[in-house]
Amino acid sequence: MxxxxxxxxxxxxxxxxxxxxxxxxxxxxxxxxxxxxxxxxxxxxxxxxxxxxxxxxxxxxxxxxxxxxxxxxxxxxxxxxxxxxxxxxxxxxxxxxxxxxxxxxxxxxxxxxxxxxxxxMYLGTLGSSGFTAYFGLLDIGRPRPGQTIVVSAAAGAVGSVAGQIGKIMGCRVVGIAGGPGKCAFLVDELGFDAAIDYKAGDLRAQLKEHTPDGVDVFFDNVGGEILDTVLTRITRGARVIISGAVSQYNSENGMRGPANYMQLLVQRASMTGFLVFDYVSRYPEAASELSAWLAEGRLTSRxxxxxxxxxxxxxxxxxxxxxxxxxxxxxxx
Amino acid sequence: MxxxxxxxxxxxxxxxxxxxxxxxxxxxxxxxxxxxxxxxxxxxxxxxxxxxxxxxxxxxxxxxxxxxxxxxxxxxxxxxxxxxxxxxxxxxxxxxxxxxxxxxxxxxxxxxxxxxxxxxMYLGTLGSSGFTAYFGLLDIGRPRPGQTIVVSAAAGAVGSVAGQIGKIMGCRVVGIAGGPGKCAFLVDELGFDAAIDYKAGDLRAQLKEHTPDGVDVFFDNVGGEILDTVLTRITRGARVIISGAVSQYNSENGMRGPANYMQLLVQRASMTGFLVFDYVSRYPEAASELSAWLAEGRLTSRxxxxxxxxxxxxxxxxxxxxxxxxxxxxxxx
CATH class of the missing domain: 3.90.180.10 (Medium-chain alcohol dehydrogenases, catalytic domain)
Structure with a gap:
């Protein structure tokens, strides 16, 4: 038995x-x-x-x-x-x-x-994590070459793929992660343009330094203070992609809402949620693209x-x- | 002199x-x-x-x-x-x-x-208030006949016009306002389907009663608790229009962010800000439509x-x- x-x-x-x-x-x-x-x-x-x-x-x-x-x-x-x-x-x-x-x-x-x-890898880059990055960034974020993308939880399963797709699309990509090891991973191994260690303090100053032209697309996996801070940097018509809010999931005092959400009005910007399950019919497209980028060495899966x-x-x-x-x-x- | x-x-x-x-x-x-x-x-x-x-x-x-x-x-x-x-x-x-x-x-x-x-009236319904209602509801909200629209500060200059345009578009329109007088004005004089007096307590229960099929479009002028409550009722693919946040403008403790913003993810919905000034080139279109509705008696200006x-x-x-x-x-x- x-x-x-x-x-x-x-x-x-x-x-x-x-x-x-x-x-x-x-x-x-x-x-x-x-x-x-x-x-x-x-x-x-x-x-x-x-x-x-x-x-x-x-x-x-x-x-x-x-x-x-x-x-x-x-x-x-x-x-x-x-x-x-x-x-x-x-x-x-x-x-x-x-x-x-x-x-x-x-x-x-x-x-x-x-x-x-x-x-x-079929649970990560070639599975729902990778597909979340793919459809969230491309369908909701609609980045254009030369634009600046910021990704939070950038060393995680979804963020690491989203940032690399941003690079493939010709964008400037800045990752936010916790600790120098993850930040080095983003820049040295994944090819991000810059990484911000949110544990190193003064997130706003770091973000300003690394996004001199503002943030056109924000792929947010985190919520909380990071979301609020990035909202202060968004550009006219920016797209904020709500992929998750891991900083808030274990809160015992309720969720923290983005106090700076009126930047959406000031900047005529949008904040949009999505779920990867809605894209099931397009999973083959994502799998095919992601596999090709892996094979070409343009995408690293960890x-x-x-x-x-x-x-x-x-x-x-x-x-x-x-x-x-x-x-x-x-x-x- | x-x-x-x-x-x-x-x-x-x-x-x-x-x-x-x-x-x-x-x-x-x-x-x-x-x-x-x-x-x-x-x-x-x-x-x-x-x-x-x-x-x-x-x-x-x-x-x-x-x-x-x-x-x-x-x-x-x-x-x-x-x-x-x-x-x-x-x-x-x-x-x-x-x-x-x-x-x-x-x-x-x-x-x-x-x-x-x-x-x-050229400062209100035929001016920037009316144009704000017109472009916000139609361009950002994109309501379809039969959908449910909720408008906050619905008895105000912008909200009263937004709600009436929603009725003209064939939608169910529910207004949120303060006090029985304003609520009667919305239903009896402007033709809203229902009005919710937020000062009468239990906003959530009132909202549930009047939006049995949820909220497809929310035209928000208010922010704060009202925005948070309406977010709990949005439908799949709903559009939240950020037109203002009058409840927060005089806050001495900073803005209150929408703690329920993760409903945007759950419902694959969007929250979008806009400014009427961006539509200057289309003001003649709005003025012409609003004037025609006024002349036909389909729109009441107060x-x-x-x-x-x-x-x-x-x-x-x-x-x-x-x-x-x-x-x-x-x-x-």
Missing amino acids: TVNAQYRLAARPVGLPKSTDWQYTEEPAGQPGDGEFLVELQYISLDPAMRGWINAQRSYIAPVEIGDVMRAAGTGTVIESNNGRFPKGAAVQGLFGVQKYAVSDGTGVSTIDTSRAPAP EHVVEGGIAAFPETLLGLFDGRNTGKLVLAV | TVNAQYRLAARPVGLPKSTDWQYTEEPAGQPGDGEFLVELQYISLDPAMRGWINAQRSYIAPVEIGDVMRAAGTGTVIESNNGRFPKGAAVQGLFGVQKYAVSDGTGVSTIDTSRAPAP EHVVEGGIAAFPETLLGLFDGRNTGKLVLAV
Whole structure:
């Protein structure tokens, strides 16, 4: 008998998720029924959005309920199958949850080619993180060559790709990240024009120095003070892309709204939210472009793989909120 | 000798402008030079934006400096002229300032036809207030028939026109205003589908009742709690039009940002600022449409004319911030 192990939501977190907000369970792995298949997971994706999924409020997706296996994207191998599209041995990715084995009917699942790129990349640059960067920057941001793009959480899975796409589009790209190591990574390895260490103080002065012509496009993953500060630098007709607000997800005092939002009026600018799921029909376009840029060496993909198996999930998740990861944070099962 | 009287900015206000923030002066009226003309003012426009003009920070327009005659739009009659475009006797409107007489070279001035509409209407529905409503709602809001529009400060000069244009476009229109009198005005006289009295408490419950299908377009003149509450009701792809933030202009603790701005992400919605001045080349289109709707009886224009002359300016201005006016607030010189 195959034993599954998983993390289930035990309580709705207040602030940062605590170990007692999770329940570790073991049980027999499920048996695939008609049209179903059994996946053995290899990598689990860790995303800031997961913090929102465990709040009680309905958002763009139903909340994870108390007792449910925690929702997560992952990659794995089909080990038993009653589904011709996903035969035994196929490498797949999908929302399999934080567990070692998952039964699926194929909904939202796709096969991946691990001979072309390592599996974790299909959760990052060639998965929803990369697609978020691609559609957010190009569709919502509409950057034009020579314009200045600022990206927050720029060393993260989404930000690192968004900034590099900005460079490919011929823009000046400035990343905001925490600490000198990440800033060096942005400039030296990813080719950003400049990086701002928000932990080094005086964000506004640093931003002014590195965006002498203002900010035409802001790709925001962070919210809070960083969003407010960048708003003071936007240009006429600027586009602010709301991709996330990771600085606010664990706030116990409610979200901080952007007090400088009236700069949108002064500058005739817009602030627009989006969700990558709306672009499913265009995922092939994004995958094809991103793959080509990777192959040409114009795009660098960084994955931060944490070993430790399912048991390491609660602690690894916290890394997203204290900035431990550079690139895509993935848990090896 | 003609004696001019004016209000000049004496100090930068903290919070609501106090009488000591203004200086009343009398001096000889200027003499028009080559290409200039002298206007005797009849009506002065009072606008929430004036509060922003007297802050020190440069915004979309240079601040009024200490000692300057307060900037204001107004209407009047040319009484002396060395300018063929604006002959003696012409009725004109322009940024003539808070004073009885103004010398102008014609920059930003246009003639008005007081036989077609009373002069105060050229400062309101047929002036920048009406044009703000027209371009903001139609260009930024892009409402479609059957959609739900919410307008804040709906009994004001801009909001009352924006809501009525929404009705003309075939939308459900809900106005937010302060007090039962204004709410009755919106529904009974302007034809809004519903009105919400924000002073009556439980704004969220009232909003939910009157927008059962959510809010597709929000025309916001107010900011603060009202903006935050409406954000909880926006629909997929909604447009939030940032026209003003009158609830925040006198704040002594900085602006309140919209804490619920992440609803823009959840609903793939946008928040966009605009300035009517950008549409100068299209003013004739707006004037023509608004005039036709007035003539057809589909649009009602309300002006709130305060008698009392220049001396009444400081106190009359405060009416904008405590909600004394219904419709366009104008001071009769």
